[in-house]
Amino acid sequence: MRTRPTTPRWLKASAATVLLSAAAPAALAQAIPTASQQPSGISQEQALALSARLDALEKRNQDLEAQVADLKAQAAAGVQQVRETVAAQPTVSLANGRPTFTSADGNFKFAVRSVVQFDAASYSEEPRTAANDLGSGTNFRRARLGFDATAYKDWNFALWGEFGGSGGEVPVLNQAYIEYAGWRPFGLEEPVRLRVGAWATPSGLEDATSNTETLFLERAAIAELVRNVATGDGRAGAGFTARGARWYASGLLSGKVVGVPSTAEFDQQLGYAGAWRSTSSTARTTTSISGPTSRASSIPRTPRPARSTRGRCACRSGRSCGSAACGWSTPGRSPPTA
DSSP states (O other), rough: OOOOOOOOOOOHHHHHHHHHHHEEEHHHHHHHHHHTTTTSSSOHHHHHHHHHHHHHHHHHHHHHHEEEEEHHHHHHHHHHHHHHHHHHSOOOEETTTEHHHHHHHHSOOEEEEEEEEEEEEEOOSSSTTTTOOOOEEEEEEEEEEEEEEETTTTTTEEEEOOOOSSOOOOOEEEEEEEEEEEEOOOOOOOOOOEEEEEEOOOOHHHHHHHHSSSSSSSSHHHHHHHHHHHHHEEEEEEEEEEEEOOOEEEEEEEETTTTOOOOOOSHHHHHHHEEEEEOOSSOOOEEEEEEEEEOOSSOOOOOOOOTTTTTSSOOOOOOOOTTTTTTTTOOOOOOOOO
């Protein structure tokens, strides 16, 4: 009896593995086209229409973005134009409480200035006689009105009138000058100011402080006495001032006080005044000189009425202020010596 030879089991397993490996790619390739060929729900025409609509929407969006950008640019240009128009207009401010008009470039300024000090006093005197009459009543101690101005940045002007007084208010020129403040020699940071006209010519530290910013309404009698020698309010003159971080210098040639007396300028007092002040970390130096150089003796100098502590001259009963019979009561301006 013949027996059939048997195939080993390992050989069968290997053959089956080879057959499966060869059949897998073919089955996968057959399955992919089958899946891609399944219906998607829209036709090719519909897909093309949707694509065209998307392109139209994108183009419209781009157009809208361009329009928005143009509108923003126009708005920015309009705002800039408004700013330039506003910047080109003069400005109005209340610097230190004074109305000030300034040009756009700052080269021209105009400021209205005023100082008003009104006094009132009432005294009970029994019996009242000419010797003890203290003079109840009212008066304007100071009533000044004027303007300060700047032209072309370096030229300064001022014109002030004084309408107050010591019970007999009479309009008088307080200051009227022109000043050039554009000269900086020797590399100075601050300009040397050259001034000519009538103004409160400087004489000392007390004179440099305005009476509107001091503790009392009037300066000390000794300070007014010094001011009356060759400086003071409303005195005509020509001079200069210069300063730095730690020094100050001034010099002037002065004439008469405007309106006192009412005689020709050339026939009145001629004076001078100068000052030098410097400070350092260890010392301070102050030097001031002033005095008259000449005055016509044939023309008497009429003193201005003094101001008492309440702003009224203490003189009564027709006596002239400054006379021996009257005397001066706490004067704001001491009578100048003849």
